[in-house]
Amino acid sequence: NAGVTQTPKFRVLKTGQSMTLLCAQDMNHEYMYWYRQDPGMGLRLIHYSVGEGTTAKGEVPDGYNVSRLKKQNFLLGLESAAPSQTSVYFCASTKRGSNQPQHFGDGTRLSIL
Amino acid sequence: EDQVTQSPEALRLQEGESSSLNCSYTVSGLRGLFWYRQDPGKGPEFLFTLYSAGEEKEKERLKATLTKKESFLHITAPKPEDSATYLCAVQAANTGFQKLVFGTGTRLLVSP
Numbered sequence: 001n002a003g004v005t006q007t008p009k010f011r012v013l014k015t016g017q018s019m020t021l022l023c024a025q026d027m028n029h030e031y032m033y034w035y036r037q038d039p040g041m042g043l044r045l046i047h048y049s050v051g052e053g054t055t056a057k058g059e060v061p062d063g064y065n066v067s068r069l070k071k072q073n074f075l076l077g078l079e080s081a082a083p084s085q086t087s088v089y090f091c092a093s094t095k096r097g098s099n100q101p102q103h104f105g106d107g108t109r110l111s112i113l
Numbered sequence: 114e115d116q117v118t119q120s121p122e123a124l125r126l127q128e129g130e131s132s133s134l135n136c137s138y139t140v141s142g143l144r145g146l147f148w149y150r151q152d153p154g155k156g157p158e159f160l161f162t163l164y165s166a167g168e169e170k171e172k173e174r175l176k177a178t179l180t181k182k183e184s185f186l187h188i189t190a191p192k193p194e195d196s197a198t199y200l201c202a203v204q205a206a207n208t209g210f211q212k213l214v215f216g217t218g219t220r221l222l223v224s225p
Contacts, residue, residue: 004156031210031211040217041217042117042200042216042217042218043157043200043202043213043215044215045212048210048212050210058212090156090157092156094211096211099144099145099162099164100211101147101159101162102147102159102211102213104149104156104158105156106154106155106156107154107155107156
């Protein structure tokens with residue numbers, strides 16, 4: 001039972017480069033989320049999806065795009081990476097319904113030079 | 114605006130020395146309060162959900178309690194393996210996508 005799997009685990013980019021982070025879940029969850037975690041700031045929501053083909057902005061969406069073409073996958077894209085996007089990125093998923101806990105992957109550590 | 118404040122930021126205990134972590138919150142109607150554990154280099158791991166004031170939940174050496182303004186995570190006779198960052202999050206009743214608002218966490222270090 002893999003749960004939520006994120007790839008890659010680590011990545012170093014140069015300013016202006018682009019990349020895509022992949023999140024896959026095998027729990028048949030409807031809702032998926034992308035967060036970033038920075039020291040002293042807690043987890044902040046970037047984008048989320050309530051179902052296949054639907055996405056929406058969270059608290060800090062600027063500079064990121066997402067896609068949910070398949071129910072089990074949620075992709076986070078950085079079109080033109082900036083040093084301010086250096087962070088640890090977490091994907092989470094949950095079953096639709098009140099009070100369901102979100103289940104997290106182990107994160108992608110991204111450095112932008 | 115929904116907010117979560119956790120204290121202390123860091124806590125160092127000796128093995129067996131019991132203590133409590135605090136999570137204060139303001140939310141427009143609480144649907145649920147969640148506790149997570151996060152180990153270094155890992156994602157948050159779900160521990161408990163509390164729904165209403167007066168509710169308590171236990172798991173091994175951990176007990177979570179809830180009032181109308183705060184939650185406590187009590188750690189009884191901790192062991193070194195309890196060392197981790199503990200995160201608190203709230204879900205408001207008016208959220209349509211089960212949004213969680215997280216605190217910044219308490220880093221717990223338990224020394225042998």
